[in-house]
Amino acid sequence: xxxxxxxxxxxxxxxxxxxxxxxxxxxxxxxxxxxxxxxxxxxxxxxxxxxxxxxxxxxxxxxxxxxxxxxxxxxxxxxxxxxxxxxxxxxxxxxxxxxxxxxxxxxxxxxxxxxxxxxxxxxxxxxxxxxxxxxxxxxxxxxxxxxxxxxxxxxx
Numbered sequence: 001x002x003x004x005x006x007x008x009x010x011x012x013x014x015x016x017x018x019x020x021x022x023x024x025x026x027x028x029x030x031x032x033x034x035x036x037x038x039x040x041x042x043x044x045x046x047x048x049x050x051x052x053x054x055x056x057x058x059x060x061x062x063x064x065x066x067x068x069x070x071x072x073x074x075x076x077x078x079x080x081x082x083x084x085x086x087x088x089x090x091x092x093x094x095x096x097x098x099x100x101x102x103x104x105x106x107x108x109x110x111x112x113x114x115x116x117x118x119x120x121x122x123x124x125x126x127x128x129x130x131x132x133x134x135x136x137x138x139x140x141x142x143x144x145x146x147x148x149x150x151x152x153x154x155x156x
Contacts, residue, residue, distance in 0.1 A: 006056070006057075007054050007055060007056045007061060007091075007093060008054070008055045009052055009053070009054055009055075009096065009097060009100060010052065010053060010055060011050075011051065011052060011053075012040075012044050012051040012052060012053045012063060012065075013044070014041060014044060014045075016044075016053055016060060016063075017037055017040055017041060017044075019053075019059070019060040020035070020040050020053070020060065020063045021034075021035070021036075021037060021040065023060060023062065023063055023083050023085060024083060026085055026086065027083040027084070027085065027086070028083070030143065030144060030147065032143045032144035032147065033118070033143050033147075035081060043065045043067070043080065043081075046067070048067055048068045048069070048070075049065055049066065049067045049068075049080070050065065050066050050101060050104045050105075051063070051064070051065045052064050052065070052097060052100060052101065054084070054088075054093050054096075054097055056088065060085075061084060061085050061087075061088040061093060062082075062083055062084035062085060062088065062093055062094065062097055063081065063082075063083055063097075064079070064081055064082040064083070064097045064098065064100075064101050065079075065080040065081040065101070066078065066079050066080060066101040066102070066104055066105050067080050068105060068108045068110060074109075074111060074112070075108060075109045075110045075111070076110055076111070076112040076113070076114070077102075077105030077106075077108070077110030077112070077113040077114075078113070078114055078115060079098065079101050079102065079105075079113065079114075079115040080115075082094060082097060082098055082101070082115075082124070084097070094124075094127060095127060095130075095131070098127065098128075098131060099131065102131070102154065112153065112154075113153065113154040114136070114151055114152065114153045114154070115128065115133065115151075115152050116139060116142060116149045116150070116151055116152070117149060117150055117152060118142075118143060118147060118148070118149055118150075119138065119148040119149055119150050120148075125150065125152075128152050131154075132154050132155055133152040133153060133154050133155070134152060134153060134155055135150045135151075135152055136150075136151050136152060136153045137150070137151045138150060138151075139151055
C-alpha cells in the first residue's frame with residue numbers, strides 16, 4: 001500500500017464552494033443527499049458552525065461541518081456533514097476530520113452531539129461507532145422515499 005499523500009485540514013473559504021459541491025456529487029449518489037451552494041455558503045458564514053476541508057495539493061479531498069445549537073437548557077452539537085472523495089479513502093482522513101469537528105463541539109461546551117447517516121452506509125456507521133457514537137433512532141425516508149437514516153449520538 002502506498003504511503004498516505006500529504007494533506008492539510010483547514011477552515012473552508014467561500015472560494016472552496018465549487019470544490020465542496022463537486023465532492024458532494026462524487027461522494028453521494030442521490031440529489032437528496034447533496035448540500036447545495038446556498039447551504040454550504042451559509043455554513044461557512046455561520047459563527048456557530050465550523051466548516052473544514054482537507055486540502056491535498058490543489059484539490060480538496062474532503063470536507064465536513066459541525067454546528068452548535070442552543071436550547072433553553074444547554075448547548076448541543078451536530079456533525080452536519082462529512083465527505084471524503086473515494087480516491088482518498090483508506091488513509092484515515094475521514095477519521096481525522098471527524099475528530100476535529102467533534103473536538104470543536106466539545107470545546108464550545110456541547111455535551112450532546114448527534115449526526116444523521118444513511119442506514120445503508122456501513123462504512124460511515126462503522127467509523128462513527130469506533131469514535132463512540134451509537135444508533136439512537138431510525139429516521140424513515142430522511143434522505144427521500146426509501147432512503148432511511150440513523151440518528152446517532154455520542155455516548156459520554
